[in-house]
Amino acid sequence: MACISPDGKPTESGTKLLRALKSGLSSAEDIAQDTGLPLFRVRSGLRELAGAELVIEKGEGYELSPKGNELIG
Amino acid sequence: MEEVIRLPRLGESAPDFEAPTTHGTIKLDDYKGSWLILFSHPADFTPVCTTEFVAFAQIYPELQKRGVELLGISVDSITSHIAWVRNIEEKLGVKIPFPIIADLNKEVSQLYGMVHPGQSKTETVRCVFIIDPNKIVRAMLYYPLTTGRNMDEILRLINALQTTDEHKLATPANWRPGDMAIVPPPLTTESAEERLKQGYECADWYLCKKKL
Structure with missing residues (x-):
């Protein structure tokens, strides 16, 4: 489940993770439960989104970066 | 080398x-x-x-x-x-x-x-x-x-490992979920004696099974 496509935009799964963060979820565990995605996919996806500067690691969880927030609207 | x-x-x-x-x-x-x-x-x-x-x-x-x-x-x-x-x-x-x-x-x-x-x-x-x-x-x-x-064996192995973790028991040859599991062997003569009184199915003091 790559979350970023070669053109740098989030894939469908990436968008799902960004929306989960937008809804206020923060931890990979909560996002996995909410989205129904396996935990390993959520963890690897969030890491990839962080690499693309769309999300920021914060403590034990993640939050949208200004760039991610702008993208998801 | x-x-x-x-x-x-x-x-x-x-x-x-x-x-x-x-x-x-x-x-x-x-x-x-x-x-x-x-x-x-x-x-x-x-x-x-x-x-x-x-x-x-x-x-x-x-x-x-x-x-x-x-x-x-x-x-x-x-x-x-x-x-x-x-x-x-x-x-x-x-x-x-x-x-x-x-x-x-x-x-x-x-x-x-x-x-x-x-x-x-x-x-x-x-x-x-x-x-x-x-x-x-x-x-x-x-x-x-x-x-x-053999996928049956892989599933059986997962079942056996998870059963061991949950119940602190071992599993015998060809064990399947629902079968009796093996109580770990006693470490003292006293516990070997006591084991025989605990209602397990025992062939002898070192080979006792219990239902899960």
């Missing part, structure tokens, strides 16, 4: 890795808290491996019910893996739902001792590593290139 490769051993931490897969880059740490079956196959687009992938996909729902994830690995490229899983879906009607590592440089294969030169110098043999939620290697199976793995 001959290269010495250290294999993972039961009860030790599984070697960490970060690798490209058909589902993006994955680290072993991503599976922390879940059981993981890491399994290697010799090559994409080969007949025995194709039957195994179909079989792994078929037991995947049962594995998920037990909190187990699957992760395949071979020394083929991502492009080859993608083409192969698409071919399996097209020709055999089975979607492969789990990721596959593209281990082109054999980095992960070497860490796990998956290349056995006596079988093939270039391909991974059919290995299965069962890794628990704490990243400990709990079981290993090695099959030769010519023999497809």
Whole structure:
């Protein structure tokens, strides 16, 4: 489940993770439960989104970066 | 000088890795808290491996019910893996739902001792590593290139390991869920005496079974 496509935009799964963060979820565990995605996919996806500067690691969880927030609207 | 490769051993931490897969880059740490079956196959687009992938996909729902994830690995490229899983879906009607590592440089294969030169110098043999939620290697199976793995045994092994963890019991030969399990042997003569009074089914003091 790559979350970023070669053109740098989030894939469908990436968008799902960004929306989960937008809804206020923060931890990979909560996002996995909410989205129904396996935990390993959520963890690897969030890491990839962080690499693309769309999300920021914060403590034990993640939050949208200004760039991610702008993208998801 | 001959290269010495250290294999993972039961009860030790599984070697960490970060690798490209058909589902993006994955680290072993991503599976922390879940059981993981890491399994290697010799090559994409080969007949025995194709039957195994179909079989792994078929037991995947049962594995998920037990909190187990699957992760395949071979020394083929991502492009080859993608083409192969698409071919399996097209020709055999089975979607492969789990990721596959593209281990082109054999980095992960070497860490796990998956290349056995006596079988093939270039391909991974059919290995299965069962890794628990704490990243400990709990079981290993090695099959030769010519023999497809037995999914019933893999499921049975998962059931047995999880039963052992839950009940602190061992499982006898050919154990299946619902069968009686073995009470660990006593460590003192006193507990050997007491054991015979505890209502277990005992052939003798060292071989006692109980229902779960």
